[in-house]
Amino acid sequence: DGGITQSPKYLFRKEGQNVTLSCEQNLNHDAMYWYRQDPGQGLRLIYYSQIVNDFQKGDIAEGYSVSREKKESFPLTVTSAQKNPTAFYLCASSNTGTLVALHFGNGTRLTVT
Amino acid sequence: KNQVEQSPQSLIILEGKNCTLQCNYTVSPFSNLRWYKQDTGRGPVSLTIMTFSENTKSNGRYTATLDADTKQSSLHITASQLSDSASYICVVSASTGTASKLTFGTGTRLQVTL
Numbered sequence: 647d648g649g650i651t652q653s654p655k656y657l658f659r660k661e662g663q664n665v666t667l668s669c670e671q672n673l674n675h676d677a678m679y680w681y682r683q684d685p686g687q688g689l690r691l692i693y694y695s696q697i698v699n700d701f702q703k704g705d706i707a708e709g710y711s712v713s714r715e716k717k718e719s720f721p722l723t724v725t726s727a728q729k730n731p732t733a734f735y736l737c738a739s740s741n742t743g744t745l746v747a748l749h750f751g752n753g754t755r756l757t758v759t
Numbered sequence: 760k761n762q763v764e765q766s767p768q769s770l771i772i773l774e775g776k777n778c779t780l781q782c783n784y785t786v787s788p789f790s791n792l793r794w795y796k797q798d799t800g801r802g803p804v805s806l807t808i809m810t811f812s813e814n815t816k817s818n819g820r821y822t823a824t825l826d827a828d829t830k831q832s833s834l835h836i837t838a839s840q841l842s843d844s845a846s847y848i849c850v851v852s853a854s855t856g857t858a859s860k861l862t863f864g865t866g867t868r869l870q871v872t873l
Binding site for chain 2: 650652686687688689690691736738744745747748749750751752753755
């Protein structure tokens, strides 16, 4: 079955440590996205990529970094510069176009203490 | 500033009953409006996508309506089931040339009980 796989489901880190969240898709989608979901807020875009080896900052990119070396993979690194990293992180992919639906993974819940 | 507001924040209904969720938006230039269902601890799943010219769109027991003049949308759930318990998120897309930008609502949390 085609889909998006995020791993791990839960992640715990100490403050000051960088951590990388994995996102893999086998839908052959060109575009991939990272969103952050916090209680009481709508999803906010961190980074997106429309093609391999290219990516753009979203609305809240500070303290995050990404890479897109393969079409299938779009890992997100949460750096120690991110002031409030504890959140639910969602990866999504889509075909290019304006009427395409986003396909989401099942998220990684990151807790930083 | 583009905004999407959903109401109510939460809702509890009995199994078998109908319900309607509301979405008001101020997004420009409007491209399309989407409804997603998000089960607890999982990623959102697309229910419908509607463009400016579409007034209504159905997906099984889910029917979305769009009034582009008043900038309102609703999601009607018919004959609710326990599996409908989830958050329902309204998402509005603004299109500027080749780029599009999504604005997400905070969602309505629906609980269906026996």
